[in-house]
Amino acid sequence: MAMTNPDFGQTAHDYARHRGGFPPEFFDSLNEIAIDPKEARVVDLGTGTGTLARGFATRGSEVTAVDISENMMREAKRLDEETGVQVQYVNASAEETGLPDGEFDIIAAGQCWWWFDADATLAEAARLLKPGGALLLASWDWIPLPGNVVDRTERLIESHNPEWLRGGGNGLHPEFIVDLQSGGFESVTQLTFPIDDMYTHESWRGRIRASAGIAASMTSDRVDAFDKALASLLVERFPGDPIAIPHRVFAVAGRKPI
Secondary structure, X not given: OOOOOOOHHHHHHHHXXXXXXXXXXXXXXXXXXXXXOOOOEEEEEOOOOOHHHHHHXXXXXXXXXXXXXXXXXXXXXXXXXXXXXXXXXXXXXXXXXXXXXOOEEEEEEEOOHHHOOHXXXXXXXXXXXXXXXXXXXXXXXXXXXXXXXXXXXXXXXXXXXXXOOOOOOOOOOHHHHHHHHHOOOEEEXXXXXXXXXXXXXXXXXXXXXXXXXXXXOOOHHHHHHHHHHXXXXXXXXXXXXXXXXXXXXXXXXXXXXX
C-alpha cells in the first residue's frame, strides 16, 4: 500500500460521532470462538475512540485500552462517561505497550491490525497474555457491490486520493489466520457473518471523512472538496435516506500455548 499510515487524530471528532464500531451481534457471537468477556482482563490495541473497549467493558471485562493518539483517547473517555463504563487508557503503541507480563486473558485488535508491525505486535501480545489467553483480531468492513453506495464512494475516494488503495475488499482477512499461526498461537478459530448497518446521508459523509483515505490523510481543503462531491453523489444517485450499508464481521482468535 503506497499510502503511509494515516493520522486518525486529525479526524477524532468525526470518528467519535460517526464510526460506531462493532455491532452488538459481534459481541453476542464471540462465544463461537471461545471468547468470554465476563470478568476477563482485556487489552484493546489501537483502541481509537474506544468502541471495542466499551463493548468489552459493558459485558463485564476489565479493559485497558492502548492508542498512540491522545486526540482519539480524549474522545474515547468522553464517550465512556456518556455510556457509564470505565476503561483505563494508555498512550502507547501496539508494539510496545509498557504493560506487565502475563496478566491478561484477552488481547484484542479491532479494525486496526493492518496498521501495526505484525511480528512485533504478535510478540507483545504473547508477552502480555496469560498461558492459554487469546489474541483476537477482528474487522468490521463495508462491502462494495457493483454500483452500490460503497462502490461509488470508493471510486470517489480514489479520484480525490489516488494513494488510497484499500478499496474493493470482501471483508475477509485470511492474513489474520496466517499471522496468528506464524506467531505461535494455537487452536485458531474463525467467525464471520454479513450484516447491514444503517446510515443517513449526513452520517455516511461523516463516516467517510473519518476514514483513512480522507481526513486522516488529506488537508482540510481537499477534505471539504471531497465531502461536497460525496454529498452531491448521495443526492443524485442514492436519494433514499437512510441507506443500508452492507458490512461483514470477520474475527479470528488464537491461544497462547500453555
